[in-house]
Amino acid sequence: MNITVRVWRQKNAESKGKMVTYGVENVSEDMSFLEMLDVLNEQLTLTDDDPIAFDHDCREGICGACGVVINGQAHGPQVTTTCQLHMRSFEDGAVIDIEPWRAGAFPVIKDLVVDRGAFDRIIQAGGFISAPTGSAVEANNIPVPKDNADHAFESAACIGCGACVAACPNGSGMLFTAAKITHLGLLPQGQPERDSRVVGMVEQHDHEGFGGCTNIGECTAACPKGIPLDTISRLNRDLLGALAKGKA
Amino acid sequence: MAVSGLIMLGYLLVHMYGNLKFFQGREKFDHYLHETLPHILYPYLPEGGFLWILRVVLTVAVVVHAYAAITLWRRNKAAAGYVGGSRYQTKQNKTGYQRSYSSFTMRWGGIILALFIIGHVAQMMPNWLSPGGASDSKYDRVVNGFEIWWVVLLYTIGLVAVGLHLAHGFWSALTTLGQNHSSTRRGSRWTAISIGLATVITVGFISVPIAVFFFGAGS
Ligand code: SF4
Numbered sequence: 518m519n520i521t522v523r524v525w526r527q528k529n530a531e532s533k534g535k536m537v538t539y540g541v542e543n544v545s546e547d548m549s550f551l552e553m554l555d556v557l558n559e560q561l562t563l564t565d566d567d568p569i570a571f572d573h574d575c576r577e578g579i580c581g582a583c584g585v586v587i588n589g590q591a592h593g594p595q596v597t598t599t600c601q602l603h604m605r606s607f608e609d610g611a612v613i614d615i616e617p618w619r620a621g622a623f624p625v626i627k628d629l630v631v632d633r634g635a636f637d638r639i640i641q642a643g644g645f646i647s648a649p650t651g652s653a654v655e656a657n658n659i660p661v662p663k664d665n666a667d668h669a670f671e672s673a674a675c676i677g678c679g680a681c682v683a684a685c686p687n688g689s690g691m692l693f694t695a696a697k698i699t700h701l702g703l704l705p706q707g708q709p710e711r712d713s714r715v716v717g718m719v720e721q722h723d724h725e726g727f728g729g730c731t732n733i734g735e736c737t738a739a740c741p742k743g744i745p746l747d748t749i750s751r752l753n754r755d756l757l758g759a760l761a762k763g764k765a
Numbered sequence: 766m767a768v769s770g771l772i773m774l775g776y777l778l779v780h781m782y783g784n785l786k787f788f789q790g791r792e793k794f795d796h797y798l799h800e801t802l803p804h805i806l807y808p809y810l811p812e813g814g815f816l817w818i819l820r821v822v823l824t825v826a827v828v829v830h831a832y833a834a835i836t837l838w839r840r841n842k843a844a845a846g847y848v849g850g851s852r853y854q855t856k857q858n859k860t861g862y863q864r865s866y867s868s869f870t871m872r873w874g875g876i877i878l879a880l881f882i883i884g885h886v887a888q889m890m891p892n893w894l895s896p897g898g899a900s901d902s903k904y905d906r907v908v909n910g911f912e913i914w915w916v917v918l919l920y921t922i923g924l925v926a927v928g929l930h931l932a933h934g935f936w937s938a939l940t941t942l943g944q945n946h947s948s949t950r951r952g953s954r955w956t957a958i959s960i961g962l963a964t965v966i967t968v969g970f971i972s973v974p975i976a977v978f979f980f981g982a983g984s
């Protein structure tokens with residue numbers, strides 16, 4: 518298939534960017550979206566153009582490195598990561614717009630690459646447990662109700678890609694933050710630091726310049742890992758509880 | 766945002782109860798307004814005292830709500846990372862995946878509501894702004910006003926704005942307070958309840974002007 522892409526090109530963090538149009542020929546529909554960009558980059562290299570910078574690592578949907586906005590949708594038309602999106606999701610002759618995540622807290626570094634360091638700092642503000650765990654114990658030593666285990670696992674699936682922020686009209690990082698709160702808050706090991714965790718992480722989230730959640734729900738629809746929306750209500754419950762205990 | 770909104774919603778329900786007394790006729794309606802309301806908790810509170818407490822609480826709620834809205838609006842605009850006038854340059858999927866029209870109109874709808882409320886309060890001052898003619902009977906003023914087409918039109922616009930605002934607002938308030946247990950917005954029972962509540966309120970309020978304008982109630 519032959520397609521046309523319009524890509525956001527931006528030299529560096531300071532420069533102003535713009536959309537640039539390229540034709541890509543002989544694209545196989547079995548290619549992943551990133552492979553299509555690889556082909557385009559080979560083409561650009563041959564003509565001594567600067568290849569398009571984009572983030573990627575595992576290319577199997579588990580690391581969270583990749584992610585661009587495709588035709589206005591974070592990770593494109595399928596509920597999956599950009600690396601797991603295939604060209605068969607597009608028509609022959611399609612014009613595809615490719616842009617970086619847009620958020621005040623995710624400044625563009627170059628082309629489609631944004632700085633997601635803000636997410637790491639949110640995790641550093643409480644997204645962990647500090648109990649010395651030693652070597653792995655026998656799994657059934659600490660019983661966890663099945664329901665809690667399932668929900669914790671579901672939330673632990675967040676790969677920190679940032680699609681939720683890119684899709685949220687408010688540029689809020691609540692779904693990401695709430696996934697971690699839910700994951701640790703549902704397990705026994707997460708209890709001692711439960712209050713300080715939620716207060717610290719939400720504070721850092723706001724400090725990084727992410728927006729406030731207005732419960733639109735675009736984040737869940739965009740999330741490649743299907744992090745559910747009720748995690749945000751769980752975060753709010755934990756936060757209200759912590760504030761009521763004067764843990765601010 | 767959530768708490769001040771819920772206070773106003775609570776008031777709206779009681780307000781609607783009062784409005785629907787219109788259908789009991791002139792005497793009952795005027796009695797409710799001129800006698801019942803000023804004597805709530807009387808003699809523990811002076812005559813009209815409860816209404817003044819209510820006015821203060823509501824004014825505070827409106828101010829808090831507006832202040833929170835403006836702060837949030839500005840913060841979220843900065844957080845969305847606009848380049849030039851728009852966030853994403855593409856013309857496709859401008860309305861996102863699944864966001865509702867009502868969530869989309871919270872801000873401008875809120876401004877329409879603010880204007881509506883200012884007009885509405887001005888009109889409630891004793892015989893100050895009285896389209897259709899002043900009277901000491903509130904019932905007569907309602908009828909006089911709603912016999913004019915543009916009053917009905919403005920009122921309808923205001924009430925549709927209320928309905929849209931509530932359809933997202935009630936759900937959003939409860940979610941902020943930690944009450945959503947559904948994995949999607951659409952799937953939540955609170956979404957359904959919000960839409961139901963918004964419809965009941967809009968229809969409840971609009972029934973009075975419809976009855977006056979189209980069916981000649983009260984004349
Ligand atoms: S919540 Fe979903 S969209 Fe957001 S960072 Fe995690 S995996 Fe990505």
Ligand code: FES
Nearest residue numbers: 574576581583600
């Ligand atoms: S490259 Fe690892 S998730 Fe896409």
